[in-house]
Structure formats: structure tokens, C-alpha cells
Amino acid sequence: MSTITTEELAETTLLRFATAGSVDDGKSTLVGRLLHDSKSVLTDQLEAVERASASRGQEAPDLALLTDGLRAEREQGITIDVAYRYFATPLRRFILADTPGHVQYTRNMVTGASTAELTVILVDARNGVVEQTRRHAALAALLRVPHVVLAVNKMDLVAYEEKVFAAIAEEFTAYATELGVPEVTAIPISALVGDNVVEPSANMDWYGGPTVLEHLETVPVSHDLSHCHARLPVQYVIRPQNSDHPDYRGYAGQIAAGSFHVGEQVTVLPSGRTSKVAGIDLLGEPVDVAWTTQSVTLLLEDDIDISRGDLIVPTKDAPATTQDIEATVCHVADAPLTVGHRVLLKHGTRTVKAIVKDIPSRLTLDDLSLHPHPGQLVANDIGRVKIRTAEPLPVDSYSDSRRTGSFILIDPNDGQTLTAGMVGESFAAPEPVRDEAEDDGWDF
Known part of the structure; x- marks a missing residue:
């Protein structure tokens, strides 16, 4: 060779x-x-x-x-x-x-x-x-x-x-x-x-x-992600402290899917505020278009309150935001995942509190049968879960985008990764049940 x-x-x-x-x-x-x-x-x-x-x-x-x-x-x-x-x-x-x-x-x-x-x-x-x-x-x-x-x-x-x-x-x-x-x-x-x-x-x-x-x-x-709906999870807001560019405000991150163009109408989620792309900086140089996996800085025409964890998307292709997520997950931790488990859910660059509301089924890979309501998932189990998040999240279906349709669940006590999830259809979950014995900020 x-x-x-x-x-x-x-x-x-x-x-x-x-x-x-x-x-x-x-x-x-x-x-x-x-x-x-x-x-x-x-x-x-x-x-x-x-x-x-x-x-x-x-x-x-x-x-x-x-x-x-x-x-x-x-x-x-x-x-x-x-x-x-x-x-x-x-x-x-x-x-x-x-x-x-x-x-x-x-x-x-x-x-x-x-x-x-x-x-x-x-x-x-x-x-x-x-x-x-x-x-x-x-x-x-x-x-x-x-x-x-x-x-x-x-x-x-x-x-x-x-x-x-x-x-x-x-x-x-x-x-x-x-x-x-x-x-x-x-x-x-x-x-x-x-x-x-x-x-x-x-x-x-x-x-x-x-x-x-x-x-x-x-x-x-x-399945080239450049053909998916454009998504930019904001990792960092750039405000240079120098007199050369006193009004510069850029939103930096790696494009998770699709492409962005100067002049394009975009929406910032979960706030729903809209603006237009005024410029795109790539490796310190202005460009007219940027696409999947490139790390870029977007500049918008309007001064919008944007921070790490927000998602910038084309207005015409904006996903719905939801606090109720149903997904297929693979449990990766040795400790089991149970109904009522309080976790952190990391989606893109955003991390929010969440509660496992239900585990409807566990998949038996031997014959692809479903074991209904197992109550918990142990290491290597694959199953369906219903999760309620403390804040709305703009999630895609995993079938549409493997990057913005996936998430992980994290143990809030030690930061251990518990579960890897693939978003399925959203659903209308029942009203959250509050813990009357103690208000620790996890009920929502």
C-alpha cells in the first residue's frame, strides 16, 4: 500500500x-x-x-x-x-x-x-x-x-x-x-x-x-448526518474582552447534524426565540455555510439570551420540546435502574434533573420477546422507559437523528453513567406524583 x-x-x-x-x-x-x-x-x-x-x-x-x-x-x-x-x-x-x-x-x-x-x-x-x-x-x-x-x-x-x-x-x-x-x-x-x-x-x-x-x-x-435537520448544541458563548470587537457575541459548538447557512432563520430552544444567522466563523475565518461535525461559532442578528445547553435549529425544522420522554435504553451500570429513580439526563450539551416514571418492558434478546413491567433494569438489560424531566428538552426521534435522538442517564451522587437511551415517541405522562415526606427539589 x-x-x-x-x-x-x-x-x-x-x-x-x-x-x-x-x-x-x-x-x-x-x-x-x-x-x-x-x-x-x-x-x-x-x-x-x-x-x-x-x-x-x-x-x-x-x-x-x-x-x-x-x-x-x-x-x-x-x-x-x-x-x-x-x-x-x-x-x-x-x-x-x-x-x-x-x-x-x-x-x-x-x-x-x-x-x-x-x-x-x-x-x-x-x-x-x-x-x-x-x-x-x-x-x-x-x-x-x-x-x-x-x-x-x-x-x-x-x-x-x-x-x-x-x-x-x-x-x-x-x-x-x-x-x-x-x-x-x-x-x-x-x-x-x-x-x-x-x-x-x-x-x-x-x-x-x-x-x-x-x-x-x-x-x-x-445516512450521512449532513442531510438531517440541522442542530447545533451550544457549548460556549464567546464574548472577547477587547476593543477590536466590542459587540461580538458568538455561540460556539459542534454541529450535530445538518448544515447552517448565513441568512438562515433559526430558533433557539428551549426558549423558542428566533433570529437569523448573521455570520459563521470556522477556524477563525468567516464562511457562508458549515455542516455536520464542524466546530463553529454562529453569530446572530439579534441579541438573544443564549447559554450552554441551548440548541440552535433552523426555524422550519425545529423539533418539539417536551418534558415526557419514552425511549429504548441499554442499562450499563452495575446498580439497577428502578421506577422512581432520580437521575440526571444529559442530552447534547444540556443536563437536567429527571425521574424514571415507568419501565414498561424489558427486551429478551434470545427471542426478541418483551417482558412487561419488570420494575427494574440491571446491567446489560435493554428495555423501554418513560422519563419526566425537570425542564423541557428539544429531542428528536432516534430514527431521525442518532445524535440528537440519544441521551444518557447519570447518577447525581457520583456522576456515574447509568443508562444509554434512544428516544422513541413522546407520550402524555400522568401528573407527577410528589414526595410528601420530603421536598428535595426533585419533584416536577
């Missing part, structure tokens, strides 16, 4: 993707092979892996060691935590989230896949679609990951039989389609040998599709 210049790198697109697979499906080996064969491994890293492999009596380097960085991961031969890897080819830049496959690490997969545009799900060609494969497909559908790659691994152990691959691909695709996954691409591979990972396989001439890397380099990022 040729060396990529800084200019070429700047012109490439970015793809965030996650990997998932059951224990011993070879996921870490696949990631290691992908990094190794795409020339994305530093020399000293490869030498360290070769030394570690030799100490174990292995002639070839164990590429799984490139990703399993924790001591416990290396000792047990499993992936425990999410590991992020960054690499690039002349066609695209990548952020890879290598997530665990164990059931008890469901929360880690949710974390890694929540921002992914594509998920690679591995299966062992000898075992086919298993229970954990179905769980991973369900999570990909739940998180609305637009592209799923089914990597049927260890094809070398089934004599590269086309019928084995075809049967697995057909079963998985039918299941994923039923879940609502919009696109599945099945690829037969051998991560250990390198078949169809970066280079086409000479052992599977019956397969005419792309390799894993070819697909990653060419898959369209169809």
Missing part, C-alpha cells in the same frame, strides 16, 4: 464501523488481519506480536494480539472491553470499534456500535447462525446501523464449501431483514489465512463479491 499524504488523507471520507461475534469466532484475528494486510500496523507493534507469539511456540504471528490489549483479554482469549483502532487507506479513513461478543458485555457492544455506520458480524462457518449471532443482529437493528456485513469465518475449516456459506448467508439475511436491517452483505473469509479480508481468495473462486476491505472502502454512508 502506498504512503498516504496529508492532503490525500484530508480528502478521504471517514467510516465508523464496529465488529461483533461470538466467542472463538475469530473476531480479533479478523481485525488483526485487516490491520496487518492493509499495512496499518507499526513495525514495533508487529515485532512485539511476533515475540509474544514465539514465546507461545507459534511460528506465525498471532494477529489477535494486535487488538486484545488487556491482560485479561490475552489470558482468557476473549475480548472484554471496546477497543478503538484508527487506520486509513488511499480511499477512506476508518475508526474501528472492536466490541466483545459475550452476553455479559452487551453494554460494550451498544457503546461501540452506537456511532457506527456499519457493523461486521462474524460467524464460525462450522457453527452457523447461533443465539449470540441473533443477538448481535438485533442490537444492530435496534441501534439503526444502516449497513451490516456478515463475515462467515473459518471457511478453511469447511473445505471452502460454497453451499455451507450460502446456507448461513440465507438464514442470517432472512432473520436480519425481519428485524428491519436495511442492508446485509455476506462475505466468506478465513481471517487466519487471509482469504477475502484484504486480498481476494484463490480458494473460493465461486465467490465474486468484494473482500471485507473493498466493501469497507466503497460502502456508501447513506
Whole structure:
């Protein structure tokens, strides 16, 4: 692979993707092979892996060691935590989230896949679609990951039989389609040998599709946030204390979705005040338009009371504000989330007090059944919750925007993240029940 210049790198697109697979499906080996064969491994890293492999009596380097960085991961031969890897080819830049496959690490997969545009799900060609494969497909559908790659691994152990691959691909695709996954691409591979990972396989001439890397380099990022309704969560208000710009007042933040244009009518939420974009500063220079992920400063024609936590949106595409949120959540803390739990809800740059009013159901990933009114969610549980916030929030549906349709719940006592949420439809909650025994400022 040729060396990529800084200019070429700047012109490439970015793809965030996650990997998932059951224990011993070879996921870490696949990631290691992908990094190794795409020339994305530093020399000293490869030498360290070769030394570690030799100490174990292995002639070839164990590429799984490139990703399993924790001591416990290396000792047990499993992936425990999410590991992020960054690499690039002349066609695209990548952020890879290598997530665990164990059931008890469901929360880690949710974390890694929540921002992914594509998920690679591995299966062992000898075992086919298993229970954990179905769980991973369900999570990909739940998180609305637009592209799923089914990597049927260890094809070398089934004599590269086309019928084995075809049967697995057909079963998985039918299941994923039923879940609502919009696109599945099945690829037969051998991560250990390198078949169809970066280079086409000479052992599977019956397969005419792309390799894993070819697909990653060419898959369209169809849900590009630049085409969503524009959203700018305000992080900071800039008022320079100098005589050169005595009237300068800018509202800085990273654009979460869409694009903003000079002259555009905007609304500030939750206040509902309106104005027009008078200017946009990007890296200290004025521009006429700015879009998703750029960190900018907006200047408005009117002097409006705006502070951190407010959301600037185009007036024509303004979301409704609500204090009642219904959402699908994944509980990530060891302590359970219960009805009546008093929490902090962080949405964008705004954090407000909230109360868990109800937990209508818990999802059983084994068969996708719903367990009604479980009363609580424990670590790795996925369920529906109804939340009442102390202040109105401008939330989008997660199906419309994964950035402004998501939130986290935080323990107000120690700041621990409790739950990751994906906003569903809002609902009219009953009147809040006040705690008559004590007024501590949490009832609203």
C-alpha cells in the first residue's frame, strides 16, 4: 500500500464501523488481519506480536494480539472491553470499534456500535447462525446501523464449501431483514489465512463479491448526518474582552447534524426565540455555510439570551420540546435502574434533573420477546422507559437523528453513567406524583 499524504488523507471520507461475534469466532484475528494486510500496523507493534507469539511456540504471528490489549483479554482469549483502532487507506479513513461478543458485555457492544455506520458480524462457518449471532443482529437493528456485513469465518475449516456459506448467508439475511436491517452483505473469509479480508481468495473462486476491505472502502454512508435537520448544541458563548470587537457575541459548538447557512432563520430552544444567522466563523475565518461535525461559532442578528445547553435549529425544522420522554435504553451500570429513580439526563450539551416514571418492558434478546413491567433494569438489560424531566428538552426521534435522538442517564451522587437511551415517541405522562415526606427539589 502506498504512503498516504496529508492532503490525500484530508480528502478521504471517514467510516465508523464496529465488529461483533461470538466467542472463538475469530473476531480479533479478523481485525488483526485487516490491520496487518492493509499495512496499518507499526513495525514495533508487529515485532512485539511476533515475540509474544514465539514465546507461545507459534511460528506465525498471532494477529489477535494486535487488538486484545488487556491482560485479561490475552489470558482468557476473549475480548472484554471496546477497543478503538484508527487506520486509513488511499480511499477512506476508518475508526474501528472492536466490541466483545459475550452476553455479559452487551453494554460494550451498544457503546461501540452506537456511532457506527456499519457493523461486521462474524460467524464460525462450522457453527452457523447461533443465539449470540441473533443477538448481535438485533442490537444492530435496534441501534439503526444502516449497513451490516456478515463475515462467515473459518471457511478453511469447511473445505471452502460454497453451499455451507450460502446456507448461513440465507438464514442470517432472512432473520436480519425481519428485524428491519436495511442492508446485509455476506462475505466468506478465513481471517487466519487471509482469504477475502484484504486480498481476494484463490480458494473460493465461486465467490465474486468484494473482500471485507473493498466493501469497507466503497460502502456508501447513506445516512450521512449532513442531510438531517440541522442542530447545533451550544457549548460556549464567546464574548472577547477587547476593543477590536466590542459587540461580538458568538455561540460556539459542534454541529450535530445538518448544515447552517448565513441568512438562515433559526430558533433557539428551549426558549423558542428566533433570529437569523448573521455570520459563521470556522477556524477563525468567516464562511457562508458549515455542516455536520464542524466546530463553529454562529453569530446572530439579534441579541438573544443564549447559554450552554441551548440548541440552535433552523426555524422550519425545529423539533418539539417536551418534558415526557419514552425511549429504548441499554442499562450499563452495575446498580439497577428502578421506577422512581432520580437521575440526571444529559442530552447534547444540556443536563437536567429527571425521574424514571415507568419501565414498561424489558427486551429478551434470545427471542426478541418483551417482558412487561419488570420494575427494574440491571446491567446489560435493554428495555423501554418513560422519563419526566425537570425542564423541557428539544429531542428528536432516534430514527431521525442518532445524535440528537440519544441521551444518557447519570447518577447525581457520583456522576456515574447509568443508562444509554434512544428516544422513541413522546407520550402524555400522568401528573407527577410528589414526595410528601420530603421536598428535595426533585419533584416536577
